[in-house]
Amino acid sequence: MSTAAQQVHRIAVIPGDGIGTEVVPPAQRVLEAVGRTHGFSFAWTEFPWSCEHYARTGAMMPEDGLEQLAQHDQIFLGAVGYPGVPDHVSLWGLLIPIRRAFSQYVNLRPVRLLRGISSPLRGLEETGLDLVVVRENSEGEYSEIGGRFNRGTPHEMALQQSVFTRRGVERVMRYAMELARSRDGRLTSATKSNGIIHTMPFWDEVLHELTDGTELEVASVHIDALAAQFVLDPGRFDVVVASNLFGDILTDLGAAVVGSIGIAPSANLDPSGEHPSMFEPVHGSAPDIAGQGVANPVGQIWSGAMMLDHLGHPAAAAAVLDAVERTLADDGVRTRDLGGTADTETITAAILENLERSAPA
Ligand SMILES: NC(=O)c1ccc[n+]([C@@H]2O[C@H](COP(=O)([O-])OP(=O)(O)OC[C@H]3O[C@@H](n4cnc5c(N)ncnc54)[C@H](O)[C@@H]3O)[C@@H](O)[C@H]2O)c1
Numbered sequence: 001m002s003t004a005a006q007q008v009h010r011i012a013v014i015p016g017d018g019i020g021t022e023v024v025p026p027a028q029r030v031l032e033a034v035g036r037t038h039g040f041s042f043a044w045t046e047f048p049w050s051c052e053h054y055a056r057t058g059a060m061m062p063e064d065g066l067e068q069l070a071q072h073d074q075i076f077l078g079a080v081g082y083p084g085v086p087d088h089v090s091l092w093g094l095l096i097p098i099r100r101a102f103s104q105y106v107n108l109r110p111v112r113l114l115r116g117i118s119s120p121l122r123g124l125e126e127t128g129l130d131l132v133v134v135r136e137n138s139e140g141e142y143s144e145i146g147g148r149f150n151r152g153t154p155h156e157m158a159l160q161q162s163v164f165t166r167r168g169v170e171r172v173m174r175y176a177m178e179l180a181r182s183r184d185g186r187l188t189s190a191t192k193s194n195g196i197i198h199t200m201p202f203w204d205e206v207l208h209e210l211t212d213g214t215e216l217e218v219a220s221v222h223i224d225a226l227a228a229q230f231v232l233d234p235g236r237f238d239v240v241v242a243s244n245l246f247g248d249i250l251t252d253l254g255a256a257v258v259g260s261i262g263i264a265p266s267a268n269l270d271p272s273g274e275h276p277s278m279f280e281p282v283h284g285s286a287p288d289i290a291g292q293g294v295a296n297p298v299g300q301i302w303s304g305a306m307m308l309d310h311l312g313h314p315a316a317a318a319a320v321l322d323a324v325e326r327t328l329a330d331d332g333v334r335t336r337d338l339g340g341t342a343d344t345e346t347i348t349a350a351i352l353e354n355l356e357r358s359a360p361a
Helices: 020-038 051-057 065-070 087-101 166-182 199-211 223-232 244-257 298-310 314-330 344-357
Strands: 007-016 040-046 074-079 106-112 130-136 146-149 157-160 186-191 217-222 239-242 265-269 277-281
Touching (some): 007 020, 020 314, 020 344, 051 087, 065 087, 106 244, 106 298, 130 244, 166 199, 223 244, 239 244
Parallel strands (some): 007 040, 007 074
Antiparallel strands (some): 106 265
8 A cells, every 4th residue: 555645764774793684674574564554664774884894994883873873763773793893892882872872761671472482481371471671771780981900910900880860760760650551550660779789779769759659559679589580470560660781681581481582672762752763672693593594583573563663553563463473373483492493584474474464455
């Protein structure tokens, strides 16, 4: 379906490294297909910024990279990182500058058990699981402040400062509270104020100030106990708000609980809409399976569905997820990480077919 008034979304695409380059094109095909039946389309601009780019030029992206990205509505990223380039170079040379320059202070990570996926947790298929982690994405433990001293001597030391600002903590908590209100009203905050005695009591105080007298059901749980409960009784959580590091670790655990890191999606959001947001799977570039054509594209496709939601197309986003679930559950098409035999192309073709079958006439 094409109309003169069709919306065209300008998307910057950074496939990145390893399986990033293998899962981004299938996800673009799925997004284009759903766009055709829901009345919108995409103008993609691809940027080859990656560890290969770093090896060639000495930088993960050009000096004006952020200005180039700023010309786009949103950013769709695969994964960066490759053996031979230290991980902190790929992270701090590309991902973190994008998240910070564009005020993407919310990292939204759904932890949902899709139909057709078995969890390593006993009985989870019967109860289901659908929670969301709101990870602080712009400050916290991931900071550049610190240093190494007396290198190579017996007095060698390393210092790493965390940065928690009132503005940073308040805005991510307000976002999580709003999200909890739109769901079933339960909010859990990850803390560690018994061991980390400056930043975490501050985190807890801000939570208390903002939620005092609220109608929300609010709990504050130490991250170690929270991690254990994510395995023992994940259904007790709905919206979880966490600092940068805690949220990062908790969501890899969440991805494992709902079947595979290969399916976990994420959105780096600037909720104000002033800057582009960035959508990327939770997984990395998986050098161990790169180049074999066997990577699971579902994490990338689901991240694309989150982008559709953000762009104001919730029906199209739901159609994509529905096609993914029918492929996994009804057709039994699964990639190796989910215990199946399908390669990237086979599962993509099956998802596209399901999408077509359910398209509005
Ligand atoms: N946002 C990002 O770009 C990002 C995130 C995490 C890691 N990384 C980088 O990726 C590289 C590899 O990191 P890692 O091995 O710790 O994590 P990883 O997520 O790349 O891989 C972990 C394991 O999960 C498997 N896996 C991941 N995604 C999969 C998929 N879609 N389908 C099937 N199997 C999948 C891999 O084969 C591997 O065994 C490192 O350089 C790291 O810095 C990047």
